[in-house]
């Protein structure tokens with residue numbers, strides 16, 4: 001059974017039709033040839049954009065010369081009211097300084113320290129999961145938000161502030177659904193886009209809640225009573241070059257992106273993984289059998305969850321939570337013999353690269369065993385970028401690759417999932433790749 005793939009649009013459509021399709025969903029607004037092309041050019045009356053699908057071009061932009069290809073400032077337009085100057089949106093020296101302070105919090109050794117909090121969130125996720133017909137995206141959002149609150153601020157999601165932030169984020173996503181739209185939409189820069197009043201109000205209330213959390217934490221750090229979690233680590237780390245730390249105001253921007261980037265993405269990935277397991281019961285059984293390793297407890301179990309990791313990896317290939325990324329070139333470039341003017345939008349699409357028909361064996365099929373094959377290994381190196389790659393790689397990549405397989409195994413040890421007849425989820429790209437009407441599964445406890 002081939003997992004759901006959005007219908008592509010016809011090769012040629014009018015600009016108006018394209019814009020309308022686009023507002024609905026950026027995946028189905030693309031033509032099928034992008035699954036075969038090495039590069040595609042989109043001309044609009046106002047700017048050019050290029051989709052890069054050739055591994056060495058992707059590597060050139062993300063790995064070899066990232067400074068020449070900053071993040072397109074169009075990307076952040078919808079997110080700026082919420083994220084301010086967060087590391088997700090900045091470029092140049094500001095961004096470099098932020099990464100110098102943030103990166104140590106996510107180093108390998110620290111992952112071990114966050115493990116007990118992840119485990120506790122997993123136990124709660126299993127306990128919360130109802131039986132019967134369940135919409136699992138919402139369940140996984142709840143679980144992933146819990147992981148973030150516990151690891152960052154040592155707060156379970158039941159905490160009053162955590163619950164409010166979680167609900168406000170959901171409201172934000174409803175008013176501001178399309179992350180990257182501004183980068184592709186053929187609108188000139190001078191056209192006012194504005195942020196809807198409700199988007200701004202929601203952003204303000206989320207930021208006020210976060211400001212309270214950061215202020216309390218600052219007091220605890222000063223008093224020497226702060227818990228040893230990610231927030232404390234980030235707020236007490238000095239920039240090795242300048243010796244200064246984040247001010248509370250700067251920290252608010254970073255916390256906002258950790259919540260957003262850290263729970264929307266993992267939630268999307270976990271929900272799609274559950275759907276893929278529901279439709280591939282043979283793999284579900286393998287994950288459940290392997291999950292017996294969890295009995296040993298402790299961080300050591302992570303390295304034993306190999307099947308779970310291959311399954312999660314395969315889900316990230318088919319449904320990369322961040323489907324597209326956009327950069328801008330600062331110098332003139334020649335790609336595939338085409339001259340690219342400075343200021344063009346360069347789209348790198350994990351969605352298309354991960355299903356490229358000339359690179360992958362069985363590109364649209366679900367096959368976690370592929371990672372042991374020659375083709376799978378080559379593609380993992382050259383055509384697999386769910387967390388991006390290079391200097392701007394996701395700071396949470398290592399964290400997510402512990403969290404995902406761990407929660408998956410904990411869930412599969414406790415329950416069995418089955419698809420609901422007639423309810424095939426349709427992937428659409430909102431802030432992350434989601435199912436248009438949610439992902440519904442039948443859940444039965446194993447005991």
Ligand code: HEM
Pocket residue numbers: 087088089099257258261262263265266269320321322324325326385386387388391392393394395396397399400404
């Ligand atoms: C399955 C889970 C996740 C996926 C697929 C994912 C994917 C990504 C991708 C593709 C980017 C690069 C975006 C771009 O360049 O336009 C990114 C950046 C980022 N992610 Fe993640 N992410 C995940 C989980 C997390 C977690 C758990 C955290 C934090 C706790 C996190 C924090 C960040 C941050 C701070 C950035 C910005 C990095 C920068 O621009 O320097 N992510 N993520």
